[in-house]
Amino acid sequence: MFRNVKELVSLAEAENISISEIMIRQEMEQYDRSRNDVFSQMDKNLSVMEKAVHRGITEQVQSVSGLTGGDGKKLYEYIQSNETLAGPLLLDAVAKAMATNEVNAAMGTICATPTAGSAGVVPGVLFAVKEKLKPTREQMIRFLFTSGAFGFVVANNASISGAAGGCQAEVGSATGMAAAAVVEMAGGTPQQSAEAMAISLKNMLGLVCDPVAGLVEVPCVKRNAAGASNAIVSADLALAGITSRIPCDEVIDAMYRIGEAMPSALKETAEGGLAATPTGRRYQEEIFGFSTKKV
């Protein structure tokens, strides 16, 4: 069983197999399950993601509070009808990431990757690169195993909980997972996957969890947008041969220590950051009829 990214990459290199294959084999051994069984469970997760993406870019979803909904669809339509600045693939990932999180905020059905608040990044990136790389269904399922392998390391060595480590632990982790998985799908090496994860997570360090009114909506939906774009850019950097000066495991460790040092007001308590702005407080009062004034 691999405990960190270094071991994960070494295992893949030693056996000359992909990261996704390492994760699949570990799951089979750990739980004494067949390859078919493990694959079909991940296939089910993929289908849930696909439905959530589709729903978010085609339906006018809205959360119960009314704070979020419809932006993924709006961006998706903008891409179809305009010459965009960032280019279609990047924005497609952003639109699909936002769409997924809007469905989540509307209490729709999603697959946590690694959490619900960060559930847009991995599917957003996957269903955008799908258009360009034209993967098989198996390759798409493998994308999720590769994401899972990197998320597994973060969850065991740092945290994937906003309440424990801030948004860097949620959207930050998801971004690193997606970046690493794109690299594998695009034909990069296991080490390049690790570089992509390190580069993208570095750019998410320090990100606090400050949801307005305590809802997984503002700023979560747009943080997923930022994560998706960051993941694709970082994957391109890694595929270009650019490396992170700080190794991936040390970046993960830094994320953990930053999360520990973060005050509790900035860890999913809705007491600081954007939640504590005058407008954030006003939304809270409008939605719940009260405001917690503690800062």
Next chain:
Amino acid sequence: MKYRSVFDIIGPIMVGPSSSHTAGAARIGLVARQLFQMEPTWVSFHLYGSFAKTYQGHGTDVALIGGVLGFDTFDNRITEAKEIADQRGLAFTFHEEDAQLDHPNTVKVRLGNNSDEMELVGVSIGGGKVEIKELNGFKLRLSGNHPAILVVHNDRFGAIASVSTLLAKHEINIGHMEVSRKEVGKEALMVIEIDQNVSEVILKEVETLDHVSKVTKIHE
């Protein structure tokens, strides 16, 4: 290593909006229901840390009630859990606690009916994964992700050996086991995580062993 499966990371499939505050909460409620083994008529939830601060916004309240009603993380009925609880005659209350505990997402669940009651402390550690930390005052560590047998017994020589021997006879492999007691020689609790579900027949057999007073199980 707290996380052992890739499906802890890619998963669960769930009703939004929060894996820790919605899916994790539903799982804690569901474990409480499975351990109680009966239809509860009342439940009180004591919320700590981030749970106490943001439970309404994250649907933690409906998820906890939904779990106690027997709904899994992906069950759409979670959104209407309060109405369904009213229909089924389950009275619920929520209490925001100020105490600072080790983990920010902690809930103490008390539930019962005319014949019995139970108290459990659960923590949502992230990504929908949970740990049960306390049951009726016994310290324990239970993930709720694997089938498990909980055996209340008297703290006497041979009690643990007799249970493990019986499981071995039925070719049931123990994945994780721990024993907790409040006082030497008094009531104690064995928590046995296993690889597969066990039949009621085997549980009944465990219950007939010397020094064993109660056996409950949770399924995957």
